[in-house]
Amino acid sequence: MSADIVSPSLELLRVTDLHAFYGESHILHGMDFRVNRGELVTLLGRNGSGRTTTLKAILGLTSRRTGSVMLNGRETIGRPTHKIVQLGIGYCPEERGIFASLSAEENLMLLPAVGSGGLSMDELYAMFPNLKERRKSPGSRLSGGEQQMLAMARILRVGAKLLLLDEITEGLAPVIVQALGRTVATLKERGFTVVLVEQNFRFAARLADRHYVVEHGRIVDMIEKDQLEASMTKLQGYLGV
């Protein structure tokens, strides 16, 4: 990795030699990567390579983790999950994590602020007009697309600077995936920093500045946006597509 992309003053997230465990299973074997302010970075890899676990380990949701996760220059490895998140992280979990017993609006209002400059309700309802119509519906009655919009909206309200998005296009209709693509592009323009775990490579390729390739719980390669065309053969080998 060349030094000019990852100068320390721009750096928001730095993961160094991160190991993570679920009970006795050792899932991450020394992850190393950095994300600069305002960057959109993806974690690519096959199923089971450890991408989702990487996001969970950053949040302290795995049963044990060692190594270093620096957020905004602060070490988070010894902190409990809620204190890490309060440093300014918005997390959109796999399968969206909408609380079924809460209405759409309750889901949206539930999260405490983790920073300043969150989007207002008016801005959010302008960005996701469906949510306004459905605000009284219980979370369990929302469609997959509505749930995904809600999962995005609720982390934009709280003033998070770093968004961890896990498989946000999974199982959604193409028209909704396109809408999500526009949303993520808007967020990038607004200066959010994003780590995207994505199965849909075409979706990720259009948006990302850099791609990290994950295999067996390690970063094995890094591909920049402008090298993407040239690296397709190599990448197909990694992803097995």
Next chain:
Amino acid sequence: MQALYGQLLVGLINGSFYALLSLGLAVIFGLVNVVNFAHGALYMTGAFLAWLGLSELGIGYWPALLLSPLAVGVLGMVVERTMLRRLYQLDNLYGLLFTFGLTLIIEGLFHHAYGNSGSSYPVPEALQGGTNLGFMYLPRYRAWVVLVSLVVCFGSWFVIERTRLGAYLRAGTENPRLLQAFGVNVPLMMTLTFGFGVALAGFAGVMAAPIYQVSPSMGSSLIIVVFAVVVVGGMGSILGSILTGLGLGLVEGLTKYFYPPAAATVIFAIMAVVLLLRPAGLFGRET
């Protein structure tokens, strides 16, 4: 007919206590995932603190109604913070065993200090006497117990189901790890919820003091029935525990009138039938 109404009132009173206790158990089980076996012992502690306050310090019923649950709640939070918390990552059988052990210790201490004979607690002056309704005589204190239990139970239900504070509890009940991953201090929520649940038990204890004898074993005889109520209603269901508590109290009262020998077992018979037909309980979600 007099006797029938009388038994219905007794049923309603018992049902009020079942509802208060199973509500606390449901809230605790929902968020903290602990089957709190010490609930009966803490109910007894609430009653005892009221009795001790009156006999040793001259603290009357009304202050005790507030102070005693407060003390029980604080005791619960200390236990949660220092001991119970260490068991969360284990199977919830360990939480049950721990709280069962705690029950033996608490009851043993009171037994050692005050013996097993019950003491009576006077009905507060303002609630003495009663009203003749024509078809039956209604003691004022008993009417008060039913009324206050209903207000507290449905008030708690309203707060949990309809307010922002309750939304945290519902979300935490569904998925505490995820709620924490949104920046909510879930460990603190668990402490406060455990404190609130056992404070309800302490509150029920003070309410019960003028009706039943205040004795170290008053909780253990009640808690078995309350667990049956919780099973029938559905573990963790808030509204279910309230309605089932009141309903089974009434069923028990009716049985006492129509077929007294079955009165002590009817709740367990219902529990067996519910477990056969609807294992998740009447109000529980099938999983």
